[in-house]
Amino acid sequence: MNFAPLKNDRFLRALRRQPVDATPVWIMRQAGRYLPEYRATRARAGSFLALAKTPELACEVTLQPLDRFDLDAAILFSDILTVPDAMGLGLYFADGEGPKFERPIRSEADVNRLAVPDMASELGYVMDAVTLIRRELQGRVPLIGFSGSPWTLACYMVEGGGSENFSRIKAMALNSPQVLHKLLAVTTDAVIAYLAAQRAAGAQALQVFDTWGGVLSPRLYREFSLHYMARIAAELDRGTDEQNTPLILFGKGNAAYLEALAATGTEAVGVDWLVDLGEARARTRGCVALQGNLDPVTLYAEPETIRTEVAATLDSYGHGPGHVFNLGHGVSPDMNPDHVRVLVDAVHEYSSNKI
Ligand code: CP3
Numbered sequence: 001m002n003f004a005p006l007k008n009d010r011f012l013r014a015l016r017r018q019p020v021d022a023t024p025v026w027i028m029r030q031a032g033r034y035l036p037e038y039r040a041t042r043a044r045a046g047s048f049l050a051l052a053k054t055p056e057l058a059c060e061v062t063l064q065p066l067d068r069f070d071l072d073a074a075i076l077f078s079d080i081l082t083v084p085d086a087m088g089l090g091l092y093f094a095d096g097e098g099p100k101f102e103r104p105i106r107s108e109a110d111v112n113r114l115a116v117p118d119m120a121s122e123l124g125y126v127m128d129a130v131t132l133i134r135r136e137l138q139g140r141v142p143l144i145g146f147s148g149s150p151w152t153l154a155c156y157m158v159e160g161g162g163s164e165n166f167s168r169i170k171a172m173a174l175n176s177p178q179v180l181h182k183l184l185a186v187t188t189d190a191v192i193a194y195l196a197a198q199r200a201a202g203a204q205a206l207q208v209f210d211t212w213g214g215v216l217s218p219r220l221y222r223e224f225s226l227h228y229m230a231r232i233a234a235e236l237d238r239g240t241d242e243q244n245t246p247l248i249l250f251g252k253g254n255a256a257y258l259e260a261l262a263a264t265g266t267e268a269v270g271v272d273w274l275v276d277l278g279e280a281r282a283r284t285r286g287c288v289a290l291q292g293n294l295d296p297v298t299l300y301a302e303p304e305t306i307r308t309e310v311a312a313t314l315d316s317y318g319h320g321p322g323h324v325f326n327l328g329h330g331v332s333p334d335m336n337p338d339h340v341r342v343l344v345d346a347v348h349e350y351s352s353n354k355i
Contacts, residue, residue: 011072025326026144058076074143086123133202148211170216205248258284276316
């Protein structure tokens with residue numbers, strides 16, 4: 001496909017650990033309910049799922065935060081749960097209760113019925129959105145595609161929705177690990193196909209969200225989460241040259257596993273705010289770029305405090321390439337958009353004076 005040349009490549013350069021004029025910044029959930037224009041488009045769509053499944057509307061909300069803030073990357077507006085939905089689980093959102101599945105995975109027979117969905121027929125709306133967004137961006141900034149990690153997707157597939165203590169999937173891990181491995185294996189195949197299809201449709205970087213890896217004990221993390229992310233890093237073709245499509249493995253609660261994540265062959269690791277970036281950098285020895293990691297709650301603070309905290313985060317990373325600024329997790333619906341602007345501008349101002 002032929003797209004306009006990139007005007008701002010700071011984000012991709014940082015992921016490739018090349019020098020940049022200022023630290024690039026984007027924000028997880030940058031298109032979301034904290035923006036009044038998002039709420040207006042969502043109301044027009046009728047529901048979150050209708051919004052995510054209509055490429056023109058998904059494109060519209062993807063671009064909204066870029067029109068407001070000086071962000072260095074766009075992220076596809078979609079959801080990680082599109083993949084299990086396409087595998088036949090029946091995703092729906094109960095009002096105020098978050099995502100749920102009509103047909104959760106509860107037995108080996110349920111797992112045996114799963115197959116890698118056909119990307120064109122089952123997830124074509126996602127690929128259409130990727131291509132449309134890439135076209136509408138006209139090279140302003142790169143477009144990030146994404147997927148949930150196999151473990152995080154399996155959490156929702158087995159629990160049937162969000163969970164307090166992950167009792168069902170942890171019981172499966174302990175009582176019938178071979179069933180869970182079968183589930184994770186087919187989900188990993190689906191994730192790899194999904195990310196490859198987004199890349200083919202125009203995504204210029206790819207992020208895997210391992211939101212729930214951190215709820216596992218270290219032994220179970222390595223067996224049920226890390227192993228499958230390593231498979232993605234090893235098996236997903238993302239090119240080798242200057243035109244490669246960098247992969248970011250983000251995980252909440254992954255501070256203990258940075259060396260292991262860097263050893264997967266991923267280009268970048270996304271970290272939450274529970275680890276010092278300088279320490280993360282020392283431990284990963286320049287083998288990967290790092291993305292993060294301001295505590296999202298900082299956005300509730302006064303602008304002056306936000307600037308101080310941004311500077312502290314940039315200082316903790318230190319000089320030299322390989323840093324993408326982000327929050328340690330997503331922006332919340334009750335956060336003030338003006339504070340997001342303060343953050344984004346502070347990252348550019350402080351880092352361009354520092355570099
Ligand atoms: O970052 C972005 O701007 C891209 C869009 C994006 C969404 N979800 C939009 C969304 C991304 C990358 C996701 C990923 C996602 N979805 C994750 C992993 C990231 C993370 O937060 O750790 C998870 C666990 C999900 C599952 C999911 N979808 C949840 C828990 C919720 C929130 C439910 C709620 O009501 O709070 C969703 C819905 C969702 N996905 C919303 C958005 C903007 C809110 C839906 C709405 O408009 O009502």
